[in-house]
Amino acid sequence: MAKSKTKYVGREHGVHLEATTPAGPFYTDESRFRKEIDSFYYRSWLNVAREEQIPEPGDFVTRAVGDESVILVRGTDGRVRAFYNVCRHRGTRLVEEPEGHKLRSIVCPYHGWTYSPEGSLVGAPHTEAVIDFRKEEQGLVAIRVESWGGFLWVNLEPSAPPIAEELGRFFAKFDRFPLRELRLASRQTYEVRANWKILVENYQECYHCAPIHPDLNRITPYFSGEVHDYFVDGARMTPFSGGYMEFAKDFESMTWSGYTNRPPLTGMTDVxxxxxxxxxxFPNLFFSLHPDFLMIHRTWPHSPDRSTVECEFYFDAAAMDAPDFDPSDAVELWDLINRQDWAVCEREMKGVRSRSFKGGRYSEQEPQVYDFDEYVRRRLEEA
Known part of the structure; x- marks a missing residue:
């Protein structure tokens, strides 16, 4: 086999050069989708919120995870807890609002059962004569929640390994940056008519960057950078994958001009x-650390062909306090890039529905795409 003259981002040799891309049902099959939600979204550590969203006792956020609803609330003791957003009486959804502040108690709108911010049942009208009824046994069903980098993570599987065991190697790569001290500057939400795996595959390669993202490709050419971690590396599997891309010329950030007057984040070396x-x-977070800000995406699947994507931008608090702080140079460019991605992902979703599509071939530039697809296959086989 002749060696390509193109610079690889990732492996120069690998199974992807012999493999076939998934056929349409990998993205369209309803039963596969339901199994993925159960195996991945219900049994993995999910990035769901930011601690700064709920700074005071009674502050809360709710999250839809598949068919489940999760509420995270800060208790009067200052601790953040997560619960299924379900009344223990007859299963009514307790809170519909996406977020709120200073919630003194959680009251079921149906029959008035009342819970403290710590999840304890404190009021249940007309249960005095109920046999063997103990309020202390009827609190909200807890969900595991942990914090890293100022972010809140939940796992709906009670027996899952601790987050440090699952993601400790990823955390160690970025612990030198004070991510907890960053502050949210912008949030954008997109509704995308595409399977969640298509969105991850898109993030796993820059093979498409030259034709789809000319502005991005001008600043960080698609052949720049290196990949350091793969979802699948031989027999080894790990729940994260990534590396870096390098700036062309003397560019400093992903902005319209490629330059910025914002100082680099604390901890940034010259490299x-x-x-x-x-x-x-895996499965729901894209983590993109720029010299002067952090951008994240969270993906939330709703059906085989419908996903919500949240995009958030975090900057240094001192930079945000400056009178001339304006993140639009980054936010607006990334909004364009996001929309370019979602549009082409939606076109792929339309195409993989075709009875003619039986799978294709990975390019030299797509080892990470292959590894993600293989990771999904192996995880489903284990489930």
Whole structure:
């Protein structure tokens, strides 16, 4: 086999050069989708929120995870807890609002059962004569929640390994940056008519960057950078994958001009300032650390062909306090890039429905795409 003259981002040799891309049912089959939600979204550590969203006792956010609803609330003791957003009486959804502040108690709108922010049942009208009824046994059903980098993570599987065991190697790569001190500057939400795996595959390669993202490709050419971590590396499997891309010329950030007057984030070395780090954390997080800000995407699947994507931008708090702070140079460019991605992902979703599509071939530039697809296959086989 002749060796390509193109610079690889990732492996020069690998199974992807012999493999076939998935056929249509990998993306369209309803039963596969339901199994993925159960095996991945209900049994993995999910990035769901930011601690700064719920700074005071009674502050809360709710999250839809598949068919489940999760509420995260800060208790009067300052601790954040997560619960199924379900009344223990007859299963009514307790809170519909996406977020709120200073919630003194959680009251079921149906029959008035009342819970403290710590999840304890404190009021249940007309249960005095109920046999063997104990309020202390009827609190909200807890969900595991942990924090890293100022983010809140939940896992609906009670027996799952601790987050440090699952993602500790990823965390160690970025612990040198004070991510907890960053502050949210912008949030955008997109409704995308595409399977969630198509969105992850898209993030796993820049093979498409030259034709789809000319502005991005001008600043960080698609052949720049290196991949350091793979979902699948031989027999080894890990729940994250990524590396970095390098700036062309003397560019400093992913902005319209490629330059910025914002200072680099604390902890950025001269080497870091020439890079953007891109990591996918399975199953729902894209983590993109720029020299002067952090951008994340969260993917939330609803059906085989419908997903919600949240995109958030975090900047240094001191930079945000400056009177001339304006993140639009980054936010607006990434909004364009996002929309370019979602549009082409939706076109792929339309195409894989065709009875003619039986799978294709991976290019030299797509080892990470192959590894993600293989990771999904192996995880489903284990489930």
């Amino acid at each position: 870091d300032r020439r890079r953007i780090y891109y990591y996918a954390i």
